[in-house]
Amino acid sequence: MPSAEGVEQILAHIPALRRYARLLAGDAAGADDLVQDTLERACVKWSLWKPGTALRAWLMTLMHNLYMNRVRSQGRDDDHDILDESCGPSHEPLALAPDLMDLERALARLSPPLRTVLLLVSAEEYTYAEAAEILQIPIGTVMSRLHRAREAVRLSMSGAADAGAPAPLHLVKR
Amino acid sequence: MTEIDVPAGDDELHAFVDGQLDATRVAAMLRYLQQHPEAAVRAAHWHAQRMALRRLHRAAEPGTTPGALIETVMRRRRSRWNPWTQAAAAVLLTVMGAAGMQAWQQTSHAPATLAAAAPQFVQDATVAYTVFAPEVRHPVEVTAQEEAHLVQWLSHRLGRTLAAPDLQGQGFHLLGGRLLPGEPVQGTTTAAIDAAARAQFMYEDAHGRRVTLYVAVFPPGVASRETAFRSVKSANSTAFYWVDDGCGYALNGDVPASQLQHLASAVYDQLFPK
Numbered sequence: 472m473p474s475a476e477g478v479e480q481i482l483a484h485i486p487a488l489r490r491y492a493r494l495l496a497g498d499a500a501g502a503d504d505l506v507q508d509t510l511e512r513a514c515v516k517w518s519l520w521k522p523g524t525a526l527r528a529w530l531m532t533l534m535h536n537l538y539m540n541r542v543r544s545q546g547r548d549d550d551h552d553i554l555d556e557s558c559g560p561s562h563e564p565l566a567l568a569p570d571l572m573d574l575e576r577a578l579a580r581l582s583p584p585l586r587t588v589l590l591l592v593s594a595e596e597y598t599y600a601e602a603a604e605i606l607q608i609p610i611g612t613v614m615s616r617l618h619r620a621r622e623a624v625r626l627s628m629s630g631a632a633d634a635g636a637p638a639p640l641h642l643v644k645r
Numbered sequence: 646m647t648e649i650d651v652p653a654g655d656d657e658l659h660a661f662v663d664g665q666l667d668a669t670r671v672a673a674m675l676r677y678l679q680q681h682p683e684a685a686v687r688a689a690h691w692h693a694q695r696m697a698l699r700r701l702h703r704a705a706e707p708g709t710t711p712g713a714l715i716e717t718v719m720r721r722r723r724s725r726w727n728p729w730t731q732a733a734a735a736v737l738l739t740v741m742g743a744a745g746m747q748a749w750q751q752t753s754h755a756p757a758t759l760a761a762a763a764p765q766f767v768q769d770a771t772v773a774y775t776v777f778a779p780e781v782r783h784p785v786e787v788t789a790q791e792e793a794h795l796v797q798w799l800s801h802r803l804g805r806t807l808a809a810p811d812l813q814g815q816g817f818h819l820l821g822g823r824l825l826p827g828e829p830v831q832g833t834t835t836a837a838i839d840a841a842a843r844a845q846f847m848y849e850d851a852h853g854r855r856v857t858l859y860v861a862v863f864p865p866g867v868a869s870r871e872t873a874f875r876s877v878k879s880a881n882s883t884a885f886y887w888v889d890d891g892c893g894y895a896l897n898g899d900v901p902a903s904q905l906q907h908l909a910s911a912v913y914d915q916l917f918p919k
Contacts, residue, residue, distance in 0.1 A: 507714055621691050
């Protein structure tokens, strides 16, 4: 169980966890469910946290494991099911500028393993080594997932630009 | 000649985009990008994508932290803790010198004794400060523009006429306030929910530093003994607290203890004019 000081430290990370979960899960309610499960697990497993190490990264690891369990238990390992679910009624887009809306949609289309790597490295600005530690995967896997995620988003965004009537940018496609 | 400078591949291109490329490789990478426009275009795309993701991340403002999430952590702590472990952990709290403390210090208790005695409402106030003071867009539920409504509402919920002290003279203006859940009261039934309501008023100075005044109304019979000003220091804030007339007051802030003490005195003088 966390001490009073531990509780205070965990609570201080809640806003950041919610922000990350919002992009990971795609909707606010799903995000807060994920944060709640993460907090509960953090309290139960508190003795496993090594004081002096980054608490946020440890909480991210817990959240990531819970998220992947959830995805697996829903039997939605297939990218297209994830796509269907993310674009379904439970998906509540943020109020965003048009270019960010395309990006949010592209992000929702990524499979969870690719999305987590992309978010940890780009949005949360973790180093590759830190991301590998959080996700408990080899750094080479981080790099290959990052590459696949970025290329998928790039192609998806250029596709979105092509679909819009006047494409102001000529994007290089292969 | 260019082949010598060819980077290892996509990994280094990503590292360049993410600012994680080894400094000794940056010059070679720049030369490589000059000579390979298609790689430069790809790196530019990835860079734009990274910037956009960071904007998206900022836009995913989660709003006020729901009380249920805070309760998840608080409940765990409370349910599994007996008073003795709580007292042991409270030793971590550092007792600080304060105006009304000389009398206590003369009684020569071990510091741990007083720290352990830091009441539950002060711990709750400290947690509430930690959670809400860093909020950028939703630090309060009701803003100072509706001060009369705020004070009336909180007074109604706590069952006691409250006031938001004016700290303009000390350089802090009222941002607003919020209603918070407190400890359920033992031995009561349904009325416990209202009895446990707490109020938090938040103030900010010109530097954006925030202090909160947390008010707990104790039910009749449960009222703590009156205490002089006391203070505890925790990881993120200092708290001055006192109990008076059946209410507990805690002033939390990440400001020097002397300044916080000054503010606490101003609050006390306004709430309990002589």
